[in-house]
Amino acid sequence: MIELLDLTLANAPTEAPRDAWGNALCDLGDRHTNLVVLDGDLANSTKADTFAKCHPDRFYEMGIAEQNLIGVAAGMASCGFVPWVSTFAAFLAKRALDQIRVVVAQPGLNVKLCGGYTGILTGKTGKTHQSVEDIAVFRAMPGVVTIAPADGNELRAAMTAMMADERPTYLRLTRDPSPVVFPSDYAFTIGESVLLRNGSDIGLISTGVQTIRTLEAADLLAAEGIQAAVLHVPTLKPLDIEGILAIAERTNAIITAEDHSIIGGLGSAVAEVLAEHRPTRMRRVGWQDTFGESGPNDALLKKYGLTAGHVCDAARAMLN
Amino acid sequence: MTTTLSMPAPGPQGLDIATLERLSAQARRHVLESVFTAGAGHIGGPLSATDILVHLYFNELNIDPANPRWEDRDRFILSKGHSSIGLYSVMAMRGYFPVSQLATFDAVDSLLQGHPCMKTLPGIDMSTGSLGQGLSPGLGMALAARKLDKTFHTWVMLGDGEIQEGQIWEACFVAGRYDVDNLTAILDYNGLPQFGWPDPNGYTREEKYDRPAEKFRAFGWHTVECDGHDHASIAAAIAAAKSTKGRPTCIIAHTIKGKGVSFMEGDFNWHAKSPTTDELAAAIDELTGDDDVEKAA
Numbered sequence: 001m002i003e004l005l006d007l008t009l010a011n012a013p014t015e016a017p018r019d020a021w022g023n024a025l026c027d028l029g030d031r032h033t034n035l036v037v038l039d040g041d042l043a044n045s046t047k048a049d050t051f052a053k054c055h056p057d058r059f060y061e062m063g064i065a066e067q068n069l070i071g072v073a074a075g076m077a078s079c080g081f082v083p084w085v086s087t088f089a090a091f092l093a094k095r096a097l098d099q100i101r102v103v104v105a106q107p108g109l110n111v112k113l114c115g116g117y118t119g120i121l122t123g124k125t126g127k128t129h130q131s132v133e134d135i136a137v138f139r140a141m142p143g144v145v146t147i148a149p150a151d152g153n154e155l156r157a158a159m160t161a162m163m164a165d166e167r168p169t170y171l172r173l174t175r176d177p178s179p180v181v182f183p184s185d186y187a188f189t190i191g192e193s194v195l196l197r198n199g200s201d202i203g204l205i206s207t208g209v210q211t212i213r214t215l216e217a218a219d220l221l222a223a224e225g226i227q228a229a230v231l232h233v234p235t236l237k238p239l240d241i242e243g244i245l246a247i248a249e250r251t252n253a254i255i256t257a258e259d260h261s262i263i264g265g266l267g268s269a270v271a272e273v274l275a276e277h278r279p280t281r282m283r284r285v286g287w288q289d290t291f292g293e294s295g296p297n298d299a300l301l302k303k304y305g306l307t308a309g310h311v312c313d314a315a316r317a318m319l320n
Numbered sequence: 321m322t323t324t325l326s327m328p329a330p331g332p333q334g335l336d337i338a339t340l341e342r343l344s345a346q347a348r349r350h351v352l353e354s355v356f357t358a359g360a361g362h363i364g365g366p367l368s369a370t371d372i373l374v375h376l377y378f379n380e381l382n383i384d385p386a387n388p389r390w391e392d393r394d395r396f397i398l399s400k401g402h403s404s405i406g407l408y409s410v411m412a413m414r415g416y417f418p419v420s421q422l423a424t425f426d427a428v429d430s431l432l433q434g435h436p437c438m439k440t441l442p443g444i445d446m447s448t449g450s451l452g453q454g455l456s457p458g459l460g461m462a463l464a465a466r467k468l469d470k471t472f473h474t475w476v477m478l479g480d481g482e483i484q485e486g487q488i489w490e491a492c493f494v495a496g497r498y499d500v501d502n503l504t505a506i507l508d509y510n511g512l513p514q515f516g517w518p519d520p521n522g523y524t525r526e527e528k529y530d531r532p533a534e535k536f537r538a539f540g541w542h543t544v545e546c547d548g549h550d551h552a553s554i555a556a557a558i559a560a561a562k563s564t565k566g567r568p569t570c571i572i573a574h575t576i577k578g579k580g581v582s583f584m585e586g587d588f589n590w591h592a593k594s595p596t597t598d599e600l601a602a603a604i605d606e607l608t609g610d611d612d613v614e615k616a617a
Contacts, residue, residue: 036467060463063497065490068456072494075460078438078446079468080391083460099487102450103457107439 001231001243002194004182009215012179017209018116020152021173022047024159025084026054032163034080038062040069040087046116046173048086066091070099070111077109082163088122089115089131089172097137104168105143112162113144113170119208119259120287120304121176126294132287135207136264138170139237145190146236148172148208151180154234157188165190174209174259176297181212191235193243199227202315203251205244207233207266210259210286210306217257217311228315233266244273254282255314259306262286283314328415330384340551343413344374346613348580349604350409350422356600358426361434362592363584366406368510368548368575369477373410375554376475385415388443394472395445395461399454400479400508401435402592408432408441416443419614452485454478455505459495462503462568473562477506480532481513489539495568496540504561505541505570507532508548510577512588525588536570548573580607 029035029051036058043049043061052059062069066087073083085092092100092115104111117123118131138146145167149155155173162169196211197204197218206214211232218228231247233240248254254274256267267284274280287304301307335343347370355361377383381394398407405425412419417431424430431441435449446457458476465472478488495503509532516525533543542564546557554573561569577591578584581603595603 058467062494063490065487065494067453067487068459068490068494071453071456071487071491072460072463075446075457075462075474076464077460078457079461079464081464081467098450099453099456102453103447106437107447 001240001246002189002192004186004194004196005198007181007196007215009179009181009212009219012181014177015152015180016177017149017152017155017174018047020155021114021159022050024156025051028159028163029055029058032082034082035163036060036076036081036083038069038073038083038085040064040066040091042087042116046086046088046114066096067099070096071103073111074103074107074109077111082110082112084112084114086114086116088129089118089134090129093131093134093137093170101141105141108143109168110166111168113168114173115170116173117175118172119174120292120300120306121174121297123175124294127291130292132261132292133264134170134172135236135258135260135266136268139264139269143168144237145169146172147190147234148236149234150209150211150232151178151182153180153182153184153186154188157182157186158234161188161190172208178209179212181215188234191238191240193240194232194234195229196232197228197230199229200250201227202253202255202319203229203231203247204255204257204311204315205231205233205247205266205270206257207236208259210257213306213308214257214311216308217315220308220312221315226315226319236266236269239269239273241273241277244270245278248274248278248280252280253318254280255285255311255318256282257285257311260286261289263289281318283318285311285314328385330386331382332380333378335378337551340374340378342611342613343378344371345580345607345611347374347406347409347413349607350412350419351405352595352600352603354405354409354422354425355594357423359594360592361405361426361594362402364512364577364588364590365400365403365479365508365510367579367581367584368577369400369403369406369508370410370579371549371551372477372506372508372554372573373406375551375558377410377414379555380558381475382472385443388416392470392472395458395474397446397448397454397458397474397476398436399448399476400451400482401448401454403479404432404434404436407436411443413614451479451482452487455488455491458503458505459491459498459500462500463498465502466500472502474503475506476503477508480507480509480511483507483532492536492539492541499566500568501565503568505568507570507572508575509572510575512577512586512591514588514591533570533572540567542567542569543572544569545572545574548575549579582606
């Protein structure tokens with residue numbers, strides 16, 4: 001477990017993770033000549049077009065054909081390239097799922113699966129494009145590392161770590177600008193969770209950009225005199241079991257929070273760990289077994305129960 | 321004549337047609353014996369593919385069985401992965417592993433899994449088994465060769481049933497856009513899917529719109545047809561594929577499911593089942609008789 005206890009939301013700049021991803025990919029491409037990018041005709045949405053401009057000779061447009069996209073990446077990986085595959089997570093994690101299973105996960109090929117537009121904030125595209133099951137899918141897939149960074153800086157650090165690792169990896173990306181709280185010199189370690197707040201009243205465990213809203217919740221609770229620990233779990237697989245148990249030990253009450261279904265995601269993962277190792281009271285904030293809809297971001301977060309206020313409500317309900 | 325069998329010499333072996341035919345008969349015998357030993361497995365598809373596999377592995381592919389991960393090797397993908405025992409038989413004869421190992425087909429801990437696994441068996445260039453997935457990795461390898469300035473060629477064997485899968489046509493479309501001429505698909509066109517289609521008269525295995533060459537050409541591919549059981553015809557089709565520049569080729573290989581054993585030919589019941597002791601003996605008698613090409617070598 002890494003400790004980063006001085007991160008603050010006050011005056012945090014914002015950055016769209018997709019922009020961070022596109023820029024970081026260019027930089028990684030400068031350093032690694034075997035890095036190639038394969039796109040499913042969404043490069044200007046996912047920002048893979050940034051790489052296409054930096055390294056046009058290593059950018060492969062595969063068109064609107066996600067199953068072939070994965071297969072081509074596997075073939076290139078078998079010849080020593082490190083393909084970073086990019087499309088919306090909704091299509092990557094479901095439409096091309098059998099391809100990922102048979103030609104990436106089963107042979108253990110080094111393909112980086114980058115799923116854009118995850119969670120509820122997908123630019124008013126609605127339920128067809130909102131990916132709420134992708135963590136569940138990849139947690140159940142043997143051998144696929146699964147990472148959901150909290151902000152642009154952690155994303156950049158995670159991508160560096162991914163390039164140094166040879167396992168197939170799913171990277172969960174989001175679309176819209178969000179606060180950047182991680183330091184720019186942060187070093188990402190695959191499989192390590194990050195303690196962001198110390199506290200013994202309740203433990204808040206979250207992943208992805210939802211961690212930003214969880215930090216906000218911790219600050220709101222602190223103003224009420226409730227000291228919450230915040231554990232950010234950017235690697236859903238392999239899971240930092242010791243880190244989760246340490247927070248449970250410290251607080252005896254756990255809230256999980258994620259912009260994903262509570263079934264199969266972080267909440268399920270934490271529940272499995274606690275049930276087996278240290279039964280602890282817990283509640284899961286996240287999508288309550290439902291599909292979403294299109295709408296403005298704030299309205300969606302509110303309707304589907306993902307705001308800092310919802311995390312606070314869950315915490316208060318448990319402590320009462 | 322001494323047969324250069326089970327000798328893992330690198331590169332194409334330049335064998336004459338009579339020797340290739342003997343090797344094909346022996347490979348078919350291995351298929352039947354392996355399925356008999358395992359008690360289950362596919363037969364019809366492996367037998368329709370045998371001559372093409374023998375031709376590729378002995379006379380065409382630039383490979384080195386002693387160094388299966390050689391980076392300049394030609395690539396081969398068996399997209400119709402359920403014909404694995406056909407591929408394993410030919411690989412064993414070519415020297416990738418001992419022929420005796422074929423007896424472990426489909427057994428726990430065997431390198432010879434029901435469907436080919438690149439992680440398990442050295443020499444398998446891509447894992448397959450879920451139909452329709454092999455052409456896309458082949459395209460990836462062809463693009464990789466181009467990017468690496470390597471001259472290796474990638475061959476993908478498709479089943480005519482599996483090209484019902486949409487991903488095949490995704491790969492065809494994208495391959496056409498990239499003008500890859502270092503990729504060749506070979507369609508094992510045996511005309512007998514496993515179950516077929518409901519029909520006013522019961523069931524039919526005949527395709528209603530069965531013009532595969534036209535379909536491939538519509539995506540910008542060059543096509544050539546051959547008799548998939550005639551080594552001279554296979555050789556000519558391969559030469560036509562390799563001399564075609566600027567676009568990929570699909571070889572439509574006309575084949576017979578269950579080829580080589582009279583009572584299996586054209587009978588969908590032999591898609592997947594194990595022969596009885598008597599059936600195996602009768603089949604071996606037809607295929608090789610006493611001509612054991614491996615003992616001769």
